Amino acid sequence: MDIQKEIEKLEKIYLEKSNKILTMYLNTDRSDPDQQGGEWKIHLKNGLRNFESYLNEVDNEEEKRNYSIVRKKIERYMKENEQSLARSVIIFATADQSVWFAEKFQMPVQTEFEWKEVANTSQLRELHQTFPKTGVILTQKEQVKVLDAELGSLKQSHHFQLDLDTEDWREYLGPHESRATVGSGGKSTQQEKFRERFEANRYRWYKSLASTLDRLAKHAGWQNIYVVGDKEETNDLLNHMNKAITDVIHKNMLNHKEKQVLHEVVL
Known part of the structure; x- marks a missing residue:
């Protein structure tokens, strides 16, 4: 995989209406003192739940369905890869599968979640410039x-x-x-x-x-x-x-x- 090309591809995408991109940076570093008990599972659960709570207050059933699809894909990916995690996981995903980037990395990231029209590539770009x-x-x-x-x-x-x-x-x-x-x-x-x-x-x-x-x-x-x-x-x-x-x-x-x-x- 050419990470630079993936970043450029992601940065060209702008979605409208109900089909948004979920950006997830998740710290899964077991050497981190704050991760000794697998706290990433709590951060994942809370991060995904926060958007669900927000969408429950929005009158847009299509967006809710889209978010539900993306959330299930991410939860399934994390469950399937739980035993092979490194220091971080970065995911960009849409409900229509036009965007699906899911990778495990050896460098830590700051846990962050976004549900927007564009992908937030800032941390991935910074990692690529450093390594x-x-x-x-x-x-x-x-x-x-x-x-x-x-x-x-x-x-x-x-x-x-x-x-x-x-x-x-x-x-x-x-x-x-x-x-x-x-x-x-x-x-x-x-x-x-x-x-x-x-x-x-x-x-x-x-x-x-x-x-x-x-x-x-x-x-x-x-x-x-x-x-x-x-x-x-x-x-x-x-x-x-x-x-x-x-x-x-x-x-x-x-x-x-x-x-x-x-x-x-x-x-």
Whole structure:
């Protein structure tokens, strides 16, 4: 999903008469001291009930029906996704289904509800400006993992592994269980030979991968790029990538869980 395009699409919509847009920003962050007991359920219930109370005083049966349809859709979505919530939920919805945007995010929001002719995209736009399309490049010897993220959430991962026989980088899309490196097992002489060969060719090998990473960054539209790994390996990429690097972190995180990496590096 291209969040920027979704925001632009939402901001062009203006509804009239009884068909309005419900905007919902709901804080579901379990790490928030005010959310330890699942208080988001109370905030959701109260937020939706407030509009119902208001509409009961309005002589517009069609608008009441429309709101009832939207409310049931939101309640059903929250119930179905209760076990997989992150730190926030953002929803834009209409009764006629011309608008339905429902996403869980890793960043907290200020709980807010609106029932108007237009969508209130202010918080979503602010989140997108703070956490734009981002690439995280993780290096570890002959393995490189690339995380493609937006708004703190993983969109796709790429795994590159150097074939030591052909000296070509092979790409694996999606989950890929990397094999053990030559230097991580076997006899000490094999480990030493691997280290010597890797150090002798590291600069050239990483140079050959840099152009691939530049193309990936351009295609994904990354506005921020983080390179994470040992100093020598990250320096090799910095010297050969044309794309500007936002930050370099000298830490081995290639085998960490992807959510953990994004939390430590991006958020």
